[in-house]
Amino acid sequence: MTKAFILAAGRGERMRPLTDHTPKPLLEVRGKPLIAHHLDALAAAGVREVVINLGWLGAKIREHFGDGSAHGLHISWSDEGWPALETGGGILKALPLLGPEPFILMNGDVFTGFPMARLVSRAQAMPAADLAHLVLVPNPPQHPRGDFALADGRLVEPAPPQHTFSGLYVLRPELFAGCQPGHFGVVPLLRAAARRGQVSAELHEGQWSDVGTPERLAALQTGVHA
Numbered sequence: 001m002t003k004a005f006i007l008a009a010g011r012g013e014r015m016r017p018l019t020d021h022t023p024k025p026l027l028e029v030r031g032k033p034l035i036a037h038h039l040d041a042l043a044a045a046g047v048r049e050v051v052i053n054l055g056w057l058g059a060k061i062r063e064h065f066g067d068g069s070a071h072g073l074h075i076s077w078s079d080e081g082w083p084a085l086e087t088g089g090g091i092l093k094a095l096p097l098l099g100p101e102p103f104i105l106m107n108g109d110v111f112t113g114f115p116m117a118r119l120v121s122r123a124q125a126m127p128a129a130d131l132a133h134l135v136l137v138p139n140p141p142q143h144p145r146g147d148f149a150l151a152d153g154r155l156v157e158p159a160p161p162q163h164t165f166s167g168l169y170v171l172r173p174e175l176f177a178g179c180q181p182g183h184f185g186v187v188p189l190l191r192a193a194a195r196r197g198q199v200s201a202e203l204h205e206g207q208w209s210d211v212g213t214p215e216r217l218a219a220l221q222t223g224v225h226a
Contacts, residue, residue: 002123003098004047005091006038007167008108009055009084014213023057025108026064027211029220033064034211035108036071043072045116047104051076051097055084088186092176100173102126107167111220113207114168123170127200131193133170134201136163137208142216147187148194148201155201157194166208 012024019027025035035052042050050073054061058079068075078094085093091105102123104116114135122133134155139146146161175189193199211217
């Protein structure tokens with residue numbers, strides 16, 4: 001059964017002072033914590049096993065969600081302490097909890113209407129040669145230069161960026177072969193795999209927001225895209 005990993009360890013510096021005493025994933029959007037939207041969407045898509053990493057004020061997140069049963073899930077926790085690991089290091093640390101199959105990975109600080117069932121299907125049918133599948137979005141105002149190029153359903157590297165990485169993806173554990181525990185990012189690994197032709201991608205043009213500032217959080221509360 002496909003598992004999912006939600007990144008929830010960050011400090012949320014740009015969200016201060018809101019995140020001084022509340023971890024960013026627990027900030028409320030439309031009546032419930034930001035990360036709860038992810039949990040409910042995953043459960044609705046048939047996911048039952050979720051791993052969440054912890055860092056800044058992580059005990060509050062664990063206390064709030066417990067074992068995940070209130071959302072129809074079983075949650076395992078990967079506690080990194082503080083300072084937390086970077087994305088790549090955090091994923092590598094959690095791999096023993098995620099198992100050998102492709103898994104869904106989500107940034108805990110995005111808000112989106114992307115259909116999670118599509119990522120479940122992608123994880124279950126990922127070609128053996130592929131190490132990752134990325135969901136890209138049109139460049140938002142705060143990130144006009146974009147991150148990656150997309151052509152014929154593949155991530156193109158190197159190439160002038162066209163679209164922004166959404167923070168939604170499917171990964172094979174093999175992407176991290178040879179990596180050593182510690183602080184490192186995942187993007188260099190994705191770029192290297194794309195150069196080898198091992199990364200597929202798609203463009204999502206529906207609802208998506210990087211909840212990176214108090215202003216964007218406020219805009220989401222009113223239903224205005226930010």
